[in-house]
Amino acid sequence: MSKATVREIRFGVIGCGLMGREFASAAGRWCHLVDLDFAPRIVAACDTDSAATGWFERNVPTVRLVTADYRRLLDDPQIDAVYCAVPHNLHERIYGDVIRAGKGLLGEKPFGIDLAANRAICGALGEHPDVLVRCSSQFPFFPGAYKIGQWVREGRFGRIIEVEAGFWHSSDLNPDKPINWKRLIAVNGEYGCMGDLGMHVLHLPLRFGWKPRSVRGLLSNVMRERPEGAGRKVPCQTWDNAILACEAAAGGETFPMVLSTKRIAPGHANTWFLNIYGTQLSARFSTRNPKRLAWLPYRAGGEQVWHEIDVPYESAYPAITGGIFEFGFSDAILQMWAAFCDELARGRDMHQPLTCATPEETAASHEVFTAALESQRTGKTIALS
Ligand SMILES: NC(=O)c1ccc[n+]([C@@H]2O[C@H](COP(=O)([O-])OP(=O)(O)OC[C@H]3O[C@@H](n4cnc5c(N)ncnc54)[C@H](O)[C@@H]3O)[C@@H](O)[C@H]2O)c1
Secondary structure, three states: OOHHHOEEEEEEEEOOOHHHHHHHHHHHOHHHEOOOOEEEEEEEEEOOOHHHHHHHHHHOOOOOEEEOOHHHHHOOOOOOEEEEOOOHHHHHHHHHHHHHOOOEEEEOOOOOOOHHHHHHHHHHHHHOOOOOEEEOOOHHHOHHHHHHHHHHHOOOOOOEEEEEEEEEOOHHHOOOOOOOHHHOHHHHOOOOHHHHHHHHHHHHHHHOOOOOOEEEEEEEOOOOEEEOOOOOEEEOOOOOEEEEEEEEEEOOEEEEEEEEEEOOOOOOOOEEEEEEEEOOEEEEEEOOOOOEEEEEEOOOOOOOOOEEEEOOOOOOOOEOOOOOOOOOHHHHHHHHHHHHHHHHHHOOOOOOOOOOEOHHHHHHHHHHHHHHHHHHHHOOOEEOO
């Protein structure tokens, strides 16, 4: 691809912390992707913490605007799109302002601290329907997960028997882990672990059309206090773990779907998984063993044999990495960024079909999490529309 035919998308980053830096790294190694006719260029960095923007100044040579005030970035006509990775209590205001400024937006989950905030963001989008707005979700771009998505699109599972999807961590098992904003209801939200991890779990089920019809939520707060910086213990009120027993439907038949988001799943570090059991095909993928894809094809009377392969590095957007090598977290981030830029540059004519999570999918996820909170409060199964 000659330089002249590559469309450059000029990005501003609001929130230059953990995830902001991941985008900078992905944009910095765009040459990893083969023959794309679009590329991101990060031209502005905004954070209220100068140490965070300092990292961008040192590491991203294309940055020409550094500011603590995101409005300066929104006022800049030379910026096409924004990546916003800030604490959840700021999503409503900043995402809304980005949309009203007419900039494309890749926002981070949960896309609003609660249902009301999510509705406000979606409302702003309703008034600016031409702006492309998506929510970050990278795990479906692992080649094993991507393959399962293809199989669902091809209708290969038969009648769905059951689905299990989850995202599990374990570092919160350590009672000495200091509290941070992700453990504070005022900043992270009442959803706790669901707000932090749940959109990752729901993206593919929702994309497959498996929106829960009801939910029974079992939420637990295992660690009730944590040390602050100085070592003093302070309350830790957010939900650590959530198991959502849902009823979903496909092809006119209902099936159980168990979604789990856990910060305290002993032994797990960033384990995202999707298991689909069907009458003609079952499939399992987990980032715990990110090369491994397991599947069991079935025909009446046939043997039931699980097959397992080490999936080659065959990504949604072809990369320079050889097929024999491993795919990892930062590769998934790069692929997700390719999907967002692809959609910005080419609209419906994308190079491949998987988009980042849509605002409608974030709205559906908020309905599920809000119902799960009600279920926990009342002990009842909550119906969803
Ligand atoms: N996709 C993923 O896998 C993934 C992983 C972690 C976090 N996240 C999400 O990313 C978002 C950010 O999380 P993080 O882990 O990067 O947090 P972080 O704390 O590392 O970074 C957030 C940054 O926002 C900055 N900030 C706060 N107020 C601001 C303001 N008014 N204007 C500009 N910047 C401001 C902070 O100074 C900080 O640098 C959250 O929504 C979180 O849920 C996504």
